[in-house]
Amino acid sequence: MSDRSGGKGWIARRWLRRKDHSAVLSGFRDTLTREILLTERLRIKAVILTASLLTASFTVLHFVAPSVLERISHGRYDLALQLAVFVPFVLLELGVLYLLSQRLKMHRDVPTLRRYVSALIETSMPTFVLYMHMNWMGSAQALGYAAPLSYFLFIVLSTLRLDFWLSTFTGFVAASELFAMAMFYHPSGFAAEPLPEFGFELIRSIMFLLAGMLAGAVGVQLRHQFEASIAAAAARDRVTNLFGQHVSPEVVERLLLAGADRPSDLRHVAVMFVDFRSFTAGARVRTPQQVVDRLDGAFAVLVGILDRHGGIVNKFLGDGFLALFGAPIETPDPAREAVAAAREMLAAMEEVNAASDWPLRIGIGVHFGEVIAGNIGSPRRKEYTVIGDTVNFAARLESLNKEFNSQLLISSAVRDALGKLAGDAVSLGEVPIKGYEQPMAVWRLG
Numbered sequence: 001m002s003d004r005s006g007g008k009g010w011i012a013r014r015w016l017r018r019k020d021h022s023a024v025l026s027g028f029r030d031t032l033t034r035e036i037l038l039t040e041r042l043r044i045k046a047v048i049l050t051a052s053l054l055t056a057s058f059t060v061l062h063f064v065a066p067s068v069l070e071r072i073s074h075g076r077y078d079l080a081l082q083l084a085v086f087v088p089f090v091l092l093e094l095g096v097l098y099l100l101s102q103r104l105k106m107h108r109d110v111p112t113l114r115r116y117v118s119a120l121i122e123t124s125m126p127t128f129v130l131y132m133h134m135n136w137m138g139s140a141q142a143l144g145y146a147a148p149l150s151y152f153l154f155i156v157l158s159t160l161r162l163d164f165w166l167s168t169f170t171g172f173v174a175a176s177e178l179f180a181m182a183m184f185y186h187p188s189g190f191a192a193e194p195l196p197e198f199g200f201e202l203i204r205s206i207m208f209l210l211a212g213m214l215a216g217a218v219g220v221q222l223r224h225q226f227e228a229s230i231a232a233a234a235a236r237d238r239v240t241n242l243f244g245q246h247v248s249p250e251v252v253e254r255l256l257l258a259g260a261d262r263p264s265d266l267r268h269v270a271v272m273f274v275d276f277r278s279f280t281a282g283a284r285v286r287t288p289q290q291v292v293d294r295l296d297g298a299f300a301v302l303v304g305i306l307d308r309h310g311g312i313v314n315k316f317l318g319d320g321f322l323a324l325f326g327a328p329i330e331t332p333d334p335a336r337e338a339v340a341a342a343r344e345m346l347a348a349m350e351e352v353n354a355a356s357d358w359p360l361r362i363g364i365g366v367h368f369g370e371v372i373a374g375n376i377g378s379p380r381r382k383e384y385t386v387i388g389d390t391v392n393f394a395a396r397l398e399s400l401n402k403e404f405n406s407q408l409l410i411s412s413a414v415r416d417a418l419g420k421l422a423g424d425a426v427s428l429g430e431v432p433i434k435g436y437e438q439p440m441a442v443w444r445l446g
Contacts, residue, residue: 031230033109036162036223037100040110043160044097047122048090050153055086072145073136085128092121119158119166123173126150130181138190143182148204151178155211162223164216171212175205267327267373270338270366270414271391272311273398274302274345275320277361286358294358295319301348302362309341310334314385320398324386327373335368335417339445342366342408346446365398367411393440396433400442404428412441 061069062079069077096118103110130147137145151174158167182201186193276298283291299321303313306323310331315322325341326334342364353359369390397409415422424446430439 030107032227034104034107035226035230037104037110039160039162039222041097041100041104043157044093044100046157046160047154048093048097050157051086051090051093051125054150055082058082073133074138076136078132078136081132085125085132089125115161115163115166116169119161119170120173123151123154123170124177126154126174127177127181130178131185134181134185135187138193139182139186139196140190140193143196148178151208152211155208155215158212159215159219159222162219162226164213164220167216167219168209168212171209171215174212175208178208179205265373266370267386268334268369269324269326269371269373269386269390270334270368271371271386271394272323272325272338272342273320273365273395274323275317275363275398275401277363277402279319279360282358282360290358294356294360298349298352298360301352302345305341305344305348309337309344311338311341322391322395324373327371327386328384333417335366335414336421338366338368339410339414339418339421343446346407362407363398363401364408365394365396365401365410366408366414367394367397368413368417369393392435393433396435397442400431400433404444406444406446408445410443410445412443415443 058069059079059082062077100110126147129150130142133142133145133147136142155167155170155174158170161167179201182196182204183198186195276295286294299316302321306313309325310329311323311325312327312329313321314324323338323341325331325338331337345362345364349360349362367390369388371386371388371390373386374384393411397411400409401407409428410418410422410425415425418425422443422445425443426445428442428444431442432439
């Protein structure tokens with residue numbers, strides 16, 4: 001019966017791990033999709049802006065210096081035709097921009113087919129322009145003018161799609177349409193022009209295809225950087241969720257290197273409980289904001305000391321906290337670091353109290369021993385915690401400060417770990433402790 005229940009427990013734990021992993025992957029994909037859609041939206045805005053500036057420039061020239069366009073187009077420039085191409089294109093892009101914004105609100109990606117259709121329509125825009133130019137100035141001059149170069153604008157902007165195949169497709173459309181226009185379209189009125197050379201046009205078209213592939217490679221690199229940034233941010237958020245916002249950046253880096261998601265295990269740690277004495281009485285005569293400000297200021301000082309000694313705040317307990325030394329980051333001598341931090345905390349609070357109209361007295365209890373340490377909680381929300389008698393006894397030690405009117409109490413295990421550094425430790429004898437059948441040895445420091 002026990003084997004069967006153990007097997008069921010293993011299956012349940014594995015199912016929970018898989019569900020947690022799936023939730024992390026889902027969140028990662030959602031964030032990445034959002035970043036891709038944001039870059040896609042930026043690309044469309046750039047396309048609209050570029051097309052608008054080019055059209056506006058030609059329109060201004062038409063009214064301000066019409067002779068320039070007349071010479072270029074041999075008197076065939078048609079503003080109405082230009083606007084007939086530009087206006088529907090911009091309206092289409094504005095519609096796509098609106099759909100993208102809706103997708104962002106719904107946290108949904110754009111279908112792949114729609115991306116390719118959009119790329120085909122956008123990259124065909126220079127082909128329409130080339131068609132007009134060829135009718136105005138002939139094939140030879142039009143192929144050496146601005147329209148073929150405008151394909152590069154769409155190829156460069158395709159990098160913001162962050163998709164190698166979409167950029168390659170953009171380059172392919174540009175290359176094939178340019179080649180087709182050069183080889184097969186010969187407008188009437190320019191019959192005297194020489195026929196294009198196949199090799200020349202083929203090599204030029206291949207350059208457009210290669211440009212699309214290179215743009216795709218750049219887009220893939222940008223995508224990888226996005227993924228790395230999102231993964232790093234997710235890891236930091238996970239550490240913050242597990243250990244609270246008072247974990248310093250330096251400690252976060254150490255946790256990331258150490259691996260905060262390691263499975264639960266037995267660890268030898270120093271457990272410290274810290275509590276502010278008579279805090280509730282002082283809070284009654286002050287405003288809520290004054291209470292919060294005083295606590296925040298005191299916690300900032302104490303947590304800074306913990307950071308310097310390799311300790312981590314595991315839980316804030318109203319007007320106190322539980323701190324760990326030796327987990328999840330291994331510390332060479334957790335008991336000694338905990339006591340050194342406790343002594344520094346007492347000295348720091350004396351300095352803070354001297355400059356405050358609300359002096360705070362703290363009580364500290366430190367015990368050293370074995371605990372079960374790991375991430376515990378639901379698949380959606382976990383918390384790093386420690387479980388075991390070591391934790392319970394450290395809490396009892398801290399509460400004994402009220403009885404002995406002391407500020408720092410340690411256990412025999414901590415005193416033994418200190419060795420010669422415990423020279424000022426004063427034995428309080430075998431003390432009855434709630435929850436324990438036998439009295440336990442307690443020592444006072446400071």
